[in-house]
Amino acid sequence: MKIKEMQLVSFRNYENETFTPSPGIHLISGENGRGKTNLLEGIGVSLSARSFRTTTIRDVIQHEKESAYVKTIIDLEGFDHTLEMSIRPGHRFLWRDNNKMKTIGEYKRGIGVVVFQPQDLNMVHSTPSLRRNFLDNAIRTIDGLYEENVKNYYHLISQRNFALKKHKREKNLFEVYDYQLAKIGSYILVERLKNIKKLNNWAKEAYGTISNQRDSFQMNYMSTLPISSDIKELEKMYHQLMRDNLYKDMEMGRTTIGPHLDDLRFQIDGKEAKSFASQGQIRSVVLSLKIAESLLIREALGSNPIVLFDDVFSELDPIRREKLLESFKGMQSFITMAEPIEKIFYKEQLEDIRPIKITEKGIEEYSF
Numbered sequence: 262m263k264i265k266e267m268q269l270v271s272f273r274n275y276e277n278e279t280f281t282p283s284p285g286i287h288l289i290s291g292e293n294g295r296g297k298t299n300l301l302e303g304i305g306v307s308l309s310a311r312s313f314r315t316t317t318i319r320d321v322i323q324h325e326k327e328s329a330y331v332k333t334i335i336d337l338e339g340f341d342h343t344l345e346m347s348i349r350p351g352h353r354f355l356w357r358d359n360n361k362m363k364t365i366g367e368y369k370r371g372i373g374v375v376v377f378q379p380q381d382l383n384m385v386h387s388t389p390s391l392r393r394n395f396l397d398n399a400i401r402t403i404d405g406l407y408e409e410n411v412k413n414y415y416h417l418i419s420q421r422n423f424a425l426k427k428h429k430r431e432k433n434l435f436e437v438y439d440y441q442l443a444k445i446g447s448y449i450l451v452e453r454l455k456n457i458k459k460l461n462n463w464a465k466e467a468y469g470t471i472s473n474q475r476d477s478f479q480m481n482y483m484s485t486l487p488i489s490s491d492i493k494e495l496e497k498m499y500h501q502l503m504r505d506n507l508y509k510d511m512e513m514g515r516t517t518i519g520p521h522l523d524d525l526r527f528q529i530d531g532k533e534a535k536s537f538a539s540q541g542q543i544r545s546v547v548l549s550l551k552i553a554e555s556l557l558i559r560e561a562l563g564s565n566p567i568v569l570f571d572d573v574f575s576e577l578d579p580i581r582r583e584k585l586l587e588s589f590k591g592m593q594s595f596i597t598m599a600e601p602i603e604k605i606f607y608k609e610q611l612e613d614i615r616p617i618k619i620t621e622k623g624i625e626e627y628s629f
């Protein structure tokens with residue numbers, strides 16, 4: 262998929278900006294506060310109807326304006342589609358090919374976007390939830406059924422946790438919860454294991470490229486349950502474990518096993534990334550994971566997703582920067598940097614790459 266044209270109206274600091282992207286890599290530079298992240302956000306909003314920056318979409322409406330509007334023409338497998346979105350406080354209106362869309366799902370059908378933001382780097386050191394979110398988000402994008410099941414699973418967990426505190430005597434209630442959780446939890450676990458295997462292979466390869474084969478990356482799924490790829494067997498074991506743990510769970514007031522507690526383990530050259538990785542290595546890990554996510558989407562949708570990477574080059578040495586660019590080959594990608602491009606790359610390195618500069622006048626071609 263490739264964006265052919267886009268327009269941002271009253272969107273953040275963009276009054277009315279049109280932009281005609283190329284099919285390949287864009288390097289976007291500009292001083293702090295010029296609107297680099299806003300441009301990526303604009304592309305992301307127009308492709309997914311959501312902002313990666315804020316959950317209150319009205320924030321994107323330009324100050325003093327009543328509404329924002331974004332329009333994109335995107336080529337999906339050889340066919341052009343027009344996506345339009347108008348954002349007002351409390352409302353968003355979506356059109357695809359001039360037809361009003363009722364749901365975000367209909368609006369973004371067949372479209373994939375992968376975003377890297379500097380705060381994604383926290384994933385390596387944080388509590389397991391950010392690592393689980395990475396995995397869940399990657400699978401969600403390609404599988405609506407997974408999304409549904411994850412939602413149901415968390416709903417059941419919060420109901421069971423409430424019952425563990427308030428309705429300890431109602432044993433039948435736990436029979437129902439535990440049966441359902443074993444079923445949904447097993448499905449989630451099997452899907453995660455299937456996808457983590459693919460993501461690990463791709464991330465390993467991307468990490469090898471970025472580090473110029475200097476060090477190696479490995480990711481493992483750490484489960485609170487015994488692992489089996491036979492779903493029927495897994496459901497049985499899971500259900501039994503839920504029963505065995507019931508009294509302990511009552512004491513703790515929460516459910517102590519299940520995919521809501523699982524984790525991903527990242528290792529570089531066999532050592533825990535959390536404890537031993539350098540800044541540049543951490544960045545390389547997270548970027549490799551994002552590239553792996555792009556490949557997962559490509560496999561599912563049959564074409565490369567649009568890649569939006571914000572502020573990626575800091576902390577990377579010159580070889581890693583160059584190798585990172587190599588990893589984007591074939592993907593329409595928008596990559597921002599605060600430094601002037603010539604400080605980071607020679608002109609000769611930028612063959613097939615479109616340098617862009619955001620100035621007070623808006624989006625301009627970069628001239629060396």
Ligand SMILES: Nc1ncnc2c1ncn2[C@@H]1O[C@H](COP(=O)(O)OP(=O)(O)OP(=O)(O)O)[C@@H](O)[C@H]1O
Binds near residue numbers: 274293297300323599
């Ligand atoms: N709703 C809005 N209306 C108008 N301007 C806005 C709005 N939201 C943010 N801005 C402005 O956008 C600018 C920030 O843009 P952005 O975050 O894209 O900068 P950037 O180029 O990514 O900078 P940095 O290099 O520091 O990351 C700020 O000047 C901010 O005031």
Ligand SMILES: [Mg+2]
Binds near residue numbers: 297298299571572
């Ligand atoms: Mg920024």
